[in-house]
Amino acid sequence: MTSTGRISARIANPLTTAAINDARLPTEGVVTTVLPLAEFKKGFDMMKKGEGSIKIVLIP
Numbered sequence: 001m002t003s004t005g006r007i008s009a010r011i012a013n014p015l016t017t018a019a020i021n022d023a024r025l026p027t028e029g030v031v032t033t034v035l036p037l038a039e040f041k042k043g044f045d046m047m048k049k050g051e052g053s054i055k056i057v058l059i060p
Contacts, residue, residue: 019042029058030055032055032056033055033056034056034059035057035059036059040058043056
């Protein structure tokens, strides 16, 4: 998994990001939904409705 995106500089931790990218830090159970970028509206709708989505990842 490669993590990208934007996060507050106050909480961003390069060691944590590297551990996620290298699969040393498991992310199972955190990422609940993976959608193609074309379905971003569906992802936002899921979050608004609270349909069990903790973290939605959009794949370009």
